[in-house]
Amino acid sequence: MSIDMAQFHQVFFEESFEGLDIMESGLLNMDPGTVDDEEINSIFRAAHSIKGGSGTFGFNDISSFTHIMETLLDEMRDGRRPVTPEAVDVLLRSVDVLRDMLAATSDDGEVDEERVQEQKAELEQILNGKSGEVATDVAAADATAQPVEGAEIKPIGWHIVFRPLPHMLRTGNDPLRIIRELAELGDLKSEGDISALPALSSYEPEDSYLSWDLHLHGDVEKQAIDDIFDWVEDDCELIIMPILPEGEPEVATVSATAAPAASEPEAPVVQAAPPPVERRSKKDRRSSKDRRTNNRRQSGGSSGGGSIRVEISKIDALINMVGELVITQSMLSMLGEDFEMDRLERLNDGLAQLERHTRELQESVMQVRMLPISFTFSRFPRLVHDLSSKLGKKIELKMTGENTEVDKTVIEKIGDPLVHLVRNSLDHGIEMPEERLAAGKPETGTINLSASHKGGNIVIEIRDDGQGLNRDKIEEKAIEKEIIDEDHNLTDQQIYELIFAAGFSTADVVSDVSGRGVGMDVVRRNINELGGNIEIESDPGKGSAIIIRLPLTLAILDGQTVTVADETYIVPLVSIIESIQVKADQINRVAGKGETFKLRDEFLPILRLHKLFGIENPNASSLEEGLLVVVEGDGRHCGLFVDDLLGQQQVVIKSLEANYQRVDGISGATILGDGSVALILDIPGLLRLASETGADSAAKQTA
Amino acid sequence: MNEPQAKIEAALESQGDEYLTFRLGEEDYGVDILRVQEIRGWEAATRIPNSPEYVKGVVNMRGSIVPIFDMRQRLGMEVRPYNKNTVVIVLRVKNDRGERNMGVVVDEVSDVLSTQRDRIRNTPEFGGGIATDYISGLADADDKMIMLLDVDKLLNQGQQTESENEDAA
Numbered sequence: 001m002s003i004d005m006a007q008f009h010q011v012f013f014e015e016s017f018e019g020l021d022i023m024e025s026g027l028l029n030m031d032p033g034t035v036d037d038e039e040i041n042s043i044f045r046a047a048h049s050i051k052g053g054s055g056t057f058g059f060n061d062i063s064s065f066t067h068i069m070e071t072l073l074d075e076m077r078d079g080r081r082p083v084t085p086e087a088v089d090v091l092l093r094s095v096d097v098l099r100d101m102l103a104a105t106s107d108d109g110e111v112d113e114e115r116v117q118e119q120k121a122e123l124e125q126i127l128n129g130k131s132g133e134v135a136t137d138v139a140a141a142d143a144t145a146q147p148v149e150g151a152e153i154k155p156i157g158w159h160i161v162f163r164p165l166p167h168m169l170r171t172g173n174d175p176l177r178i179i180r181e182l183a184e185l186g187d188l189k190s191e192g193d194i195s196a197l198p199a200l201s202s203y204e205p206e207d208s209y210l211s212w213d214l215h216l217h218g219d220v221e222k223q224a225i226d227d228i229f230d231w232v233e234d235d236c237e238l239i240i241m242p243i244l245p246e247g248e249p250e251v252a253t254v255s256a257t258a259a260p261a262a263s264e265p266e267a268p269v270v271q272a273a274p275p276p277v278e279r280r281s282k283k284d285r286r287s288s289k290d291r292r293t294n295n296r297r298q299s300g301g302s303s304g305g306g307s308i309r310v311e312i313s314k315i316d317a318l319i320n321m322v323g324e325l326v327i328t329q330s331m332l333s334m335l336g337e338d339f340e341m342d343r344l345e346r347l348n349d350g351l352a353q354l355e356r357h358t359r360e361l362q363e364s365v366m367q368v369r370m371l372p373i374s375f376t377f378s379r380f381p382r383l384v385h386d387l388s389s390k391l392g393k394k395i396e397l398k399m400t401g402e403n404t405e406v407d408k409t410v411i412e413k414i415g416d417p418l419v420h421l422v423r424n425s426l427d428h429g430i431e432m433p434e435e436r437l438a439a440g441k442p443e444t445g446t447i448n449l450s451a452s453h454k455g456g457n458i459v460i461e462i463r464d465d466g467q468g469l470n471r472d473k474i475e476e477k478a479i480e481k482e483i484i485d486e487d488h489n490l491t492d493q494q495i496y497e498l499i500f501a502a503g504f505s506t507a508d509v510v511s512d513v514s515g516r517g518v519g520m521d522v523v524r525r526n527i528n529e530l531g532g533n534i535e536i537e538s539d540p541g542k543g544s545a546i547i548i549r550l551p552l553t554l555a556i557l558d559g560q561t562v563t564v565a566d567e568t569y570i571v572p573l574v575s576i577i578e579s580i581q582v583k584a585d586q587i588n589r590v591a592g593k594g595e596t597f598k599l600r601d602e603f604l605p606i607l608r609l610h611k612l613f614g615i616e617n618p619n620a621s622s623l624e625e626g627l628l629v630v631v632e633g634d635g636r637h638c639g640l641f642v643d644d645l646l647g648q649q650q651v652v653i654k655s656l657e658a659n660y661q662r663v664d665g666i667s668g669a670t671i672l673g674d675g676s677v678a679l680i681l682d683i684p685g686l687l688r689l690a691s692e693t694g695a696d697s698a699a700k701q702t703a
Numbered sequence: 704m705n706e707p708q709a710k711i712e713a714a715l716e717s718q719g720d721e722y723l724t725f726r727l728g729e730e731d732y733g734v735d736i737l738r739v740q741e742i743r744g745w746e747a748a749t750r751i752p753n754s755p756e757y758v759k760g761v762v763n764m765r766g767s768i769v770p771i772f773d774m775r776q777r778l779g780m781e782v783r784p785y786n787k788n789t790v791v792i793v794l795r796v797k798n799d800r801g802e803r804n805m806g807v808v809v810d811e812v813s814d815v816l817s818t819q820r821d822r823i824r825n826t827p828e829f830g831g832g833i834a835t836d837y838i839s840g841l842a843d844a845d846d847k848m849i850m851l852l853d854v855d856k857l858l859n860q861g862q863q864t865e866s867e868n869e870d871a872a
Contacts, residue, residue, distance in 0.1 A: 362766050567750060613752030656751075659803045660761065660770040663751055669761060669768045677749040677763050 012053045013106040019046035020099050027092050028382050030083055037077075044073045048230070050098070062101050065116060068123045069094050075127075078223065090126055094119050155242030157186065157217035158225060163193075163237040166207040173232045179212065181228045186218025215243065308408055310368050318368070321361045328354045355675065363652050369409075373451045373460070374402035376415050380422055380449060387426045394433050394444040395426060401451040406458055410550055413530055414460070417523040421462045421546050422447065424520075429466030429544055439541065441465065453557060453574050457532070457667065457682075463545040469496050469538040496536045500524045551667070557653055559670070559680065561646035562629065564610045565618045568678045569642075570651055570670060575683040577630040577637065579645055582623055595623070597639060599630060607690050608641045612665065619643040633683035640686070649673075653680060665689045722816045722842065724849055725792065725809040727775055728783070731849045732809075733816055733842060738795045738854055740764075740804055742812060745789040759808060762791075769793060771806040772858065778837070783810070796858045805858045816849060818842045823851065 026043040030036065047070045054062035069091060075081035097119040104111040160182070164175050182188050191213040198209065216225070222240065229238055332350045335343060377399050388395040406414075430436075430445035437443055448463040471492055478484045478498045490498075500520045527534045532550035559570035560579075586597045587606070595606040606628065610618040620626030620643045628639035651670035656663055656679075667682035722733030723742075741764065748760030748771045757776035761768045771791055775782060788811040796803050823840040839853040 359766075615750075615752070654766070654768045656761065656768055656770075659768060659805060660751075664753065666752070669749070671763045671766065671768075675763055676747075677761050677768055679749060679751070679761075 009057060009106070012057055013102060016050045016053060016102050017099070019050050020095055020102070022046045024092065024095050025379075025382070027088050027095065028386070030088055040073065040077045040083075044070065044077050047073055050102075059105055061111065061116070062098065062105065065094075065098060065101065065120060068120060068127065069098070072123060072127055074223075078226075087126055090119075090122050094123055155244055156219075157215060157243040158220060158222070159239075159241045159243050160214040160216060160225065161211075161237070161239040161241075162214060162229075163211035164208045164232070165235050165237070166204075166209070168232060168235040169208045170206055171232070171235050173235060175208065175210070175212070175232075178228055178232065179214070182214060182216055182225070185220045185224055185228075186216050189215040189217075217243070308368070308371075314364065314368055318361070318364050321357060321364055325354070325357045325361060328357055359671070359675075366652055369407055370405040371408055371411050372403045373406045373411065373414075373458075375411050376406075376418060377402050377449060377451070379415070379419070383419065383422060384426065384447065387423065391426065392432065393426070393430050395430055396444050396446050397449065398446060399449045404451040404453060404458065406451070406550075410458070410530060413526060414548075414550070417526045417548075418449075418460065418462070420520075420523050421548075422449065425462055425464040425466065425544075425546075429464040429468075431467050435467075439467075453572065457549040457551060460548040460550070461545055462548075463543065465543040468540040468542060468544045469499070469536070471495055471538075471540070474498055492538075493536075496538050499536070500534070551655075557651055557670075557680065558648065559651045560629070560648050561672075561678070562609075562640075562642040563644045563646060564613070564642050565615050567613075567615055568646070568672065568676075569609070570678050570680040571629060571631065571640070572667075572680065572683070573648060575631045575633060575681075577632055579627055579629045580639075582628055582639075584624055587623055597623075597628065599639075602637065604630065604637050604639050605690075606639045606641055607686065610641075612686065612690060612693070631683045633685075633687045636687055638687060638690075640681075640683075651678075651680070720817060720820065722818065722849070722851060723792065724813045724816050724844075725790075726811050726813050727778070727780060727809060731813065731844075731847050732774075733849045733851045734792070734794060734854055735851075736815060739792055740795055741793040743791050743793065743806075744787075745785050745791055745808060762806065764793060764804065764806075767804065769804050769806050771808060774807045774809050777807070777857065794854050794858065797855050798859045807858070816842060816844055818844065 023043045023046045026039050026046070030039055030043075047066055051063050051066040051070055054060075054066065072081070072087065072091065076083050076087070081087070097116055101111050101116060103109065162175070162178070164173075168175070179188070179190060193211045193213065194209070196209045196211065197203075222242075225240055229236075229240075232238075328350060332347075332354065335347055335350060339347070380399070381397055384395055384397040425447050430447070431439070431441075433443045436445060446465050448461065450459075450461045450463075452459050475484075475495050475498075478495070478501070479486050483498060483501050484490065500523075524534050527548055527550070530550055532548060535547045535549070536544065537547065538544040557570075558573040560573055560576055562569050562571055580599070582597050588596050588598070588603070590596060595608075596603045597606060598604075606623065608618075609615070618626070620641075623641060626641055626643050627645055628641055629645070631638060631640050651672075653668040654670055656666060656669050663679075665682055665686040665688075666679045667685065668680045669677050670680055672678050721736040723736045723739050724731055724733040726732070746762065748762045750760045751758055751770070757773045759771040759773050761770050763769075773782070785808070789808060790812050791806040791808055792812065793804055793806045796805050822843045824843060826835045826838045826840060828835070837852055837857040838850050840851045842849040842851055
């Protein structure tokens with residue numbers, strides 16, 4: 001039987017790229033000096049899977065390259081090699097090379113052979129060259145350990161207690177294979193334990209009940225045994241004990257290979273009865289670990305090019321809806337077989353149902369594309385942690401709105417610009433601790449990263465409480481770079497915007513964090529490509545903020561339906577502060593024209609939607625008859641005057657631009673329950689529109 | 704006078720030989736049938752605020768939002784109330800950004816015209832006042848003359864024609 005392996009290639013590549021992401025994030029999370037078992041295990045496993053997969057599919061270059069990485073990781077995992085920043089860096093670079101190799105293989109592209117060889121050499125150099133140092137370390141550790149232990153003791157074999165958990169067979173692992181492999185290592189005596197076997201009546205054929213007591217004699221490295229159990233260690237209880245010559249008590253010694261693994265090998269503590277046995281199965285640990293790996297996997301999926309990971313619940317909803325659709329369809333076709341006029345009502349019902357189901361189906365399919373922005377945000381804690389220690393700054397990162405759902409394309413494209421902006425905040429924004437204290441600010445700077453649906457947009461804000469932008473420096477630099485003339489008359493805000501000009505950088509010293517001057521213009525271009533815009537706010541000495549607004553081409557929005565005359569509009573719920581009915585005495589006129597009303601201690605301008613939009617014959621012409629929806633946009637508040645409020649509902653945002661063009665004051669459209677189209681108001685746009693038409697001249701005067 | 708010639712040749716290349724014809728008052732117009740997505744009866748559209756007079760609004764066409772233009776107003780003809788024969792022809796319009804769907808309101812759809820390429824004539828120069836930019840040619844169908852419309856020029860939101868006017872000016 002021949003199987004076309006090519007059909008699995010795609011899956012392999014996807015999984016491998018995810019594996020690489022796991023490795024990368026794991027490596028970044030590794031604190032040099034201390035080895036977090038779980039962290040390194042997950043990195044190791046990812047490497048192992050890639051190696052295995054590439055071997056299976058015959059991608060031998062990848063397999064052999066990964067093998068070297070794996071060896072290095074393995075030594076780190078066992079504590080035979082210290083985790084140094086250099087080694088982590090080399091591994092990170094290797095991950096990059098491996099990613100390129102995989103990408104090249106999957107696209108039938110060219111692998112940069114030279115780079116691969118270089119990286120290979122670098123890895124091998126670490127493995128061989130530096131192992132000298134490490135070896136002496138180990139030797140030293142041994143040397144200190146030996147006087148306590150007496151002569152060097154090499155185990156003559158291993159006593160392995162192997163108890164598969166009931167579910168092990170279901171994971172596709174066969175205990176017999178493991179035992180056969182063990183037998184190849186040396187002289188194996190095995191005793192099966194059948195005491196757990198239940199009566200035939202309660203016997204579950206898929207569970208494993210047997211366990212084994214294995215005695216492996218011979219000159220076998222513990223590593224070799226570990227390798228065999230590598231795949232099943234989470235699915236069994238496993239105890240591996242060295243068998244020592246001359247009948248020495250098994251528990252009283254530490255084997256030479258295990259010595260460096262002990263946390264403080266240089267401290268010659270007499271280990272009275274330490275458990276040198278390594279219990280490798282810890283069910284409680286396993287569950288938490290699995291959850292973590294799962295999370296990682298998911299976040300890894302975000303960068304996958306052509307595929308998307310979808311919550312089961314969303315898929316289930318889809319399947320349900322398709323089921324309904326099929327039922328409706330068969331009902332309709334039965335009805336159509338011998339149709340008579342008296343069944344017209346049923347036909348209408350059926351058609352209405354069909355329409356509803358189809359629409360729901362469409363909406364659910366769109367939902368599938370939506371992912372929480374935490375996919376992008378999750379990388380920042382580490383970035384901030386790394387960079388702040390590198391720069392010698394104290395910085396706290398706060399994130400809000402991670403659950404804001406964003407279209408997948410946005411998630412994919414917003415990552416790099418955001419990284420750039422956060423780096424900028426870290427590097428240029430937040431001051432050194434001493435400076436902060438001198439300026440009377442807390443030593444620890446804060447960076448706020450937030451996402452929200454606001455005014456028909458997705459708004460991502462990066463706000464820091466650093467020194468703000470240095471207006472004079474930007475101005476000086478811009479003149480020096482001939483971006484502006486010396487006798488310009490730009491406002492402060494316009495000067496701040498200059499940082500988005502191409503080839504602009506104000507960093508005194510070009511650091512490797514930021515300051516190469518290729519940054520902000522690229523950031524702005526990326527954001528513009530997504531149809532969004534980027535704004536900058538700065539308060540000298542107090543901090544600065546970058547505000548990114550992205551359109552909601554496919555996003556779902558909570559909306560409030562409002563009516564004016566016979567027209568229906570959707571106001572994004574996030575923009576609404578409250579809705580009130582005003583009394584005549586609350587209303588003031590400014591200069592006889594602009595209407596304002598007093599809400600608590602604030603005078604708010606009133607925008608009459610029907611005037612703004614040229615709607616004829618509104619039902620409510622005087623302010624007491626209708627309702628004022630107090631809305632917020634771009635930090636400004638106003639009362640939007642409408643006839644009436646209808647319900648609140650979730651709406652799928654459809655683009656007006658796809659077939660038409662952008663409309664001022666409108667962020668998009670949606671399809672209502674009856675199939676008609678309603679426009680979604682863009683509150684900040686509406687406020688701008690109002691200022692342009694002078695309708696809220698009152699607002700300016702009161703402000 | 705190579706320009707109209709070139710125009711016709713371009714029209715011949717880009718357009719098929721069949722045209723959907725429709726009426727506006729006493730006049731017959733045709734559009735390339737391959738551009739027609741859908742013909743639907745007139746139904747109320749959602750008005751777009753502050754849009755040009757000829758934009759009737761947007762409707763839901765199988766989940767996408769399609770703008771509807773009044774052909775009479777677009778061509779500067781007198782407005783006539785809609786009746787039961789009023790139909791909307793949804794057309795696929797190309798521009799440099801891709802393709803868009805737009806609907807045009809016409810008095811009634813008449814026929815599908817199959818015509819030989821050699822029966823399409825140049826648009827004569829009418830002189831000032833009459834916009835001939837949108838008309839790619841005149842088809843001679845027995846006793847009638849059918850004006851063949853270049854939907855791309857007609858419906859690309861005036862942007863293209865505006866810029867052309869600027870060029871001309």
